[in-house]
Amino acid sequence: MSQLDETHRADGVFQGGGVKGLGLVGAVLQFADGAKDADGQQLQITEWVNVAGTSAGSICAALIACGYDAKKLESTFMTLPFEQFEDFGRGGKVIGGLLGLATHHGMAHGEVFHKWMDDQIDHKQFKDVKNPDPNANPHYRLQMIATDITNKRMLVLPDDIALYKDPDGKNYDPDELKIADAVRMSMSIPYFFQPIILKDAETGVDSTIVDGGVLSNFPVWLFDTQKATASRPTFGFHLVGGKGVGGGLNRIIHDLGWAVQEGVDIFHTATDAWDARFRSHSTVVRTCTIDAGTVGTTDFNMTDDQKQFLLKSGRDGAAKFIAGYKRDEYMNTFGRPLAAPGT
Numbered sequence: 001m002s003q004l005d006e007t008h009r010a011d012g013v014f015q016g017g018g019v020k021g022l023g024l025v026g027a028v029l030q031f032a033d034g035a036k037d038a039d040g041q042q043l044q045i046t047e048w049v050n051v052a053g054t055s056a057g058s059i060c061a062a063l064i065a066c067g068y069d070a071k072k073l074e075s076t077f078m079t080l081p082f083e084q085f086e087d088f089g090r091g092g093k094v095i096g097g098l099l100g101l102a103t104h105h106g107m108a109h110g111e112v113f114h115k116w117m118d119d120q121i122d123h124k125q126f127k128d129v130k131n132p133d134p135n136a137n138p139h140y141r142l143q144m145i146a147t148d149i150t151n152k153r154m155l156v157l158p159d160d161i162a163l164y165k166d167p168d169g170k171n172y173d174p175d176e177l178k179i180a181d182a183v184r185m186s187m188s189i190p191y192f193f194q195p196i197i198l199k200d201a202e203t204g205v206d207s208t209i210v211d212g213g214v215l216s217n218f219p220v221w222l223f224d225t226q227k228a229t230a231s232r233p234t235f236g237f238h239l240v241g242g243k244g245v246g247g248g249l250n251r252i253i254h255d256l257g258w259a260v261q262e263g264v265d266i267f268h269t270a271t272d273a274w275d276a277r278f279r280s281h282s283t284v285v286r287t288c289t290i291d292a293g294t295v296g297t298t299d300f301n302m303t304d305d306q307k308q309f310l311l312k313s314g315r316d317g318a319a320k321f322i323a324g325y326k327r328d329e330y331m332n333t334f335g336r337p338l339a340a341p342g343t
Helices: 003-007 018-033 056-065 070-078 092-104 111-120 159-163 179-186 249-255 258-277 304-324
Strands: 009-014 047-054 106-108 142-148 153-157 191-193 196-200 206-211 234-240 287-291
Touching: 009 018, 009 056, 018 056, 018 070, 018 234, 018 287, 018 304, 047 056, 056 070, 056 111, 056 142, 056 179, 070 304, 092 106, 111 179, 142 179, 153 159, 153 179, 179 196, 287 304
Parallel strands: 009 047, 009 234, 047 142, 106 191, 234 287
Antiparallel strands: 142 153, 142 206, 196 206
């Protein structure tokens, strides 16, 4: 591979955050345009080799892995029918949503989102994003995080889908897992979206799968290796600020009583606290921070001004990161630096 190709390649990890994920798109746009880093070198990423994400970050990662460039990502997210994803069923948010919460542990079915996602990526499976080198690590160019709250374990998909049985009673084959299915698992915000139920392959017990942010909302470590050097960096995209569950849902959650309110509070604490604690030097030097302002995770009825704010905030965050980036200071969680360009 030529030096030019590797210079403009990177791996990317995208944090969750519901509709605030539009800020991630702005950052990807700025990285595609490029700018001078702190050493006066042009930093421009035109190809994301391996990508990963949690919740909304898994949407961004999946689209990139399936061939979306920065401009197509922008047009897709800016015209995305966010409000249609609130598929509460008959009676709307108050009646259908509460019925869904009582019977299926989530207000929105998530079926509209699942179909939209599947259509956007032409119904691709993980075998379509498999690394052509059988000895490569990772085996798949796309990975995402979900949480099995029944067995109390973090799932890295698609590999960990082999822990479960498919509807035909056979062990899931990671190759055959639909990417849209994995994204739907990763973005199952507790109480808002109905969780996914999978049958544990070993015990036969039904397992409840929810948002990956419960255990790791920002898995920037996912592609790290103990090899002495890596030829390309992993850049993380981290959302800060904004609100948790937003819109009119706050009142409904409050009215449901302390148990639901406390559960939502626990979820939002879990999505942020561990990753914030884990922000070591190896995380900071490769993480682009994006301010979500006052936008809420479930503000599906965002105004055009809010959308433009998130997009610009993503660009501004990426521009600031690039301006301060020094390749020589890069290291992963094992303390490994980057190889010199072209080696």
